[in-house]
Amino acid sequence: MRRLPPSGPGLVISPHLDDAVFGCGVWLATRPGSRVATVFAGVPSDPALATDWDRRCGFASAGEAVTMRLDEDRRALARVGAEPTWLDFADAQYGRTPAREDIADALRRLLETERPHWLLLPLGLFHSDHRLVHEAAVEAFGTRSDGVDLVFWEDALYRAMPGVLQARLAELLAAGQVGTPLFDVPPTPAAWGAKRKAVAAYSSQLRAFGPGGAEDVERPERFWRFGPAGAAA
Numbered sequence: 001m002r003r004l005p006p007s008g009p010g011l012v013i014s015p016h017l018d019d020a021v022f023g024c025g026v027w028l029a030t031r032p033g034s035r036v037a038t039v040f041a042g043v044p045s046d047p048a049l050a051t052d053w054d055r056r057c058g059f060a061s062a063g064e065a066v067t068m069r070l071d072e073d074r075r076a077l078a079r080v081g082a083e084p085t086w087l088d089f090a091d092a093q094y095g096r097t098p099a100r101e102d103i104a105d106a107l108r109r110l111l112e113t114e115r116p117h118w119l120l121l122p123l124g125l126f127h128s129d130h131r132l133v134h135e136a137a138v139e140a141f142g143t144r145s146d147g148v149d150l151v152f153w154e155d156a157l158y159r160a161m162p163g164v165l166q167a168r169l170a171e172l173l174a175a176g177q178v179g180t181p182l183f184d185v186p187p188t189p190a191a192w193g194a195k196r197k198a199v200a201a202y203s204s205q206l207r208a209f210g211p212g213g214a215e216d217v218e219r220p221e222r223f224w225r226f227g228p229a230g231a232a233a
Contacts, residue, residue, distance in 0.1 A: 009033035011116035012082075012153075013107065015133040016040050016091060017073040018202045022156040022217045024120060025080050025195030026187045032081030037110055039103055039133050040091035041070065051093045057204040062094055068204060076201035080194050085110065092129050103136035111141070118149040123224065125168055126158035151182065152224045157209075160216040172226060182223040 009031060014020035020028065020036045028034055047063030059065035070086060077084050087106055089098045111119075119141055124134025134152075141150060159165045169179055199217050200206070206214055 008117045009035070010118035010120060011111070011114050012036045012120040013122065013133060013137050014038045015122060015127070015129045015155075017069045017086075018076070018205050019122065019130070019155065020082075020120075021076050021080065021195065021198045021202070022214070023122070024153045024221050024223075025198050025217070026191045026221050027120070027153070027184075027223075028077075028080040028082045029191040029194035029198075030184075030187065033083075034081070035083045035085055035114060035116075036077055037085040037087065037107070038073065039087050039106075039136075040089050040129055041073075041086035042066070042088035042090045044090040044094035044096065046094075049094060053093055053208060056208040058207055059204065062090075065204075069202075072202050072204060076198040079198040079201060092127075097128070097132065100132060100136045100139065103133065104140040107137055107140040116148060118151060120223075121150065121152050122155050123152050123159075123165075123168055125155040126161060126164050127155075130155050130158065150225065152226065154222045154224075156219075157214060157216040159222075160219070173229075176229050177226040178229050179224045179226050182225060184223075 012020045012024060012028065012034060014036050015038070017038050020038070028036070043066045044062050047061060049062040050060060051062065054062060054065040057065060059068065073084055073086075087103075087110075089103060089106075090096060119137075121137040121141070122130050122134050124131040141148070154165060172179060195217070199214070
């Protein structure tokens with residue numbers, strides 16, 4: 001196994017408003033000053049739309065849901081020392097999925113304004129939005145040669161679903177991408193405490209997941225590098 005990038009601020013690409021903290025909150029807490037760019041943070045064209053998930057979270061409409069979730073995200077990221085950037089794409093539950101190329105273009109523009117030491121991208125497990133963000137981020141960043149370290153994080157809570165992680169790794173291997181697991185120094189109690197406080201800020205999502213539905217956030221965070229078959233990852 002290879003070591004993770006050194007401490008210092010970087011850029012995390014997150015599908016939704018909670019994914020980065022759920023999947024890599026300890027990472028963020030140990031690298032203060034990092035930025036989290038959430039792709040699906042926009043209000044849909046019909047703010048009055050009410051989806052089943054938003055109702056389960058306690059919201060009456062999509063407009064209310066996004067407004068409150070942005071506030072949750074701001075408070076959560078502050079608890080791990082990170083700053084938010086919110087892109088205007090609406091997530092899949094609202095019925096209009098953006099083109100991968102449009103997301104990739106937005107991510108390229110974002111990188112022009114940031115100078116991160118590393119980029120942290122989702123593996124793209126299970127959820128269509130996660131898969132789309134993974135593909136768009138790889139399109140935007142995967143051929144960079146400027147020394148920015150690309151690392152992939154396992155999408156909580158989907159990585160805990162039987163077979164989901166294994167199937168994704170097999171799919172990437174079949175596409176010629178060999179994964180190398182990474183390890184970091186053991187996180188301190190303070191870092192875990194910061195993550196737990198950040199997770200708690202997403203109270204609407206925890207309500208919808210129900211008792212025990214977010215237990216995976218308590219498991220160790222795991223990361224990967226990928227490279228072409230026959231080359232070091």
